[in-house]
Amino acid sequence: MSTSSSWLVTHRRNPSAGRRIVCFPHAGGGASFFRSWAQRLDSDVELQAVQYPGRENRLAEPLMGSMRELAAAAAQALSAEPERETILFGHSMGAAVAYETLRLLESAGTSHVTRLCVSGREMSGFPEAIDSGPRGDDNLMATMADLGGTRSAVLDDPDLRAMVLDIIRNDYHLIDTYRPDPAAARVSAEVVALTGDRDPQVDMAQVKAWESVTTGAFSLHVFSGDHFYLTSHVRSLVEIATAPRARPAARARS
Incomplete structure (x- = not known):
């Protein structure tokens, strides 16, 4: 593992690779979540993961409090990298961060990001009212246990x-x-x-709403599993994420 900046962890460095996949972790997650993906990638694809502040090798750094701030920093780090065909993959919170990062990159004229993979995240159906208060400990632990992403040992050890x-x-x-x-x-x-068929956090119709954010091609893939279905389907996810680009389907004119 090596780093090109504090924001990007390179799990398998290959400067001559023609493509790279950049992964964005879920809430509470770190770049190491995607380390095992390197074993599934073809030799011409480099694997990087975004490392949010406040965890793993950035544990001492202050956390960020808004999506805008987080996406802007990620976009800046990616913009400093050499240009090559790039795929963004985000899971749960990471899907939203990846999407907002892509928006910033494209608005700045970037065209080498060819695919956005959004996993375990809805695009519509959010409550109009925003509860700005932070969640309490009991709420957080119950939510994590329901989603299946945190081992009980972590929740039980003070x-x-x-x-x-x-x-x-x-x-x-x-x-x-x-x-x-x-x-x-x-x-x-x-x-x-992409989503799990037993994910308690997503509604399939609201996952399909991701089609509305692009003028390019769109596809939906459903896997067996809960919110963290991806841990059991790494090979398939890597194949989908790095597959040849699809042609956009014809869209009806409004």
Whole structure:
């Protein structure tokens, strides 16, 4: 593992690779979540993951409190990288961060991001009212247990719980207060939506709404599993994410 900046962790460095996939972790997650993906990638694809502040090798850094701030920093880090065909993959909160990062990159003239993969995240159906208060400990632990992403040992051990809850609380506050801009220009990159068929956090119709954010091709893939279905389907996800680009389907004129 090596780093090109504090924001990007390179799990398999290959400067000569023609393509790269950049992964955005879920709430409370870090870049190491995607380390195992390197074993599934073809040799011409480099794997990077975004490392949010306040976790893993950035544990001492202050957390960020808004999607705008987080996406802007990620976009700046990616803009400093050499241009080559790039795929963005985000899971849960990471799907929203990846989408907002792509919007910023495209608005700045970037055209080498060809695909956005959004996993375990809805694009519509959010409550109009925003509860700006942070979640309490009991709410956070119940939510994490329901989603299946945190081992019970982490929730049960007081020292571990104290260490991670502030990070997770901040991330949940970030996503609880985030709303996509309905007037935002559509991106040109292909969009691929992915979800588990037993995910308690997503509604299938609202996952399909990701089609509305792009002028390019769109596809939806449903896997067996809950919110963290992707841990059991790494090979298939890598194949989908790095597959040859699809041609956009004809769209009806409004």
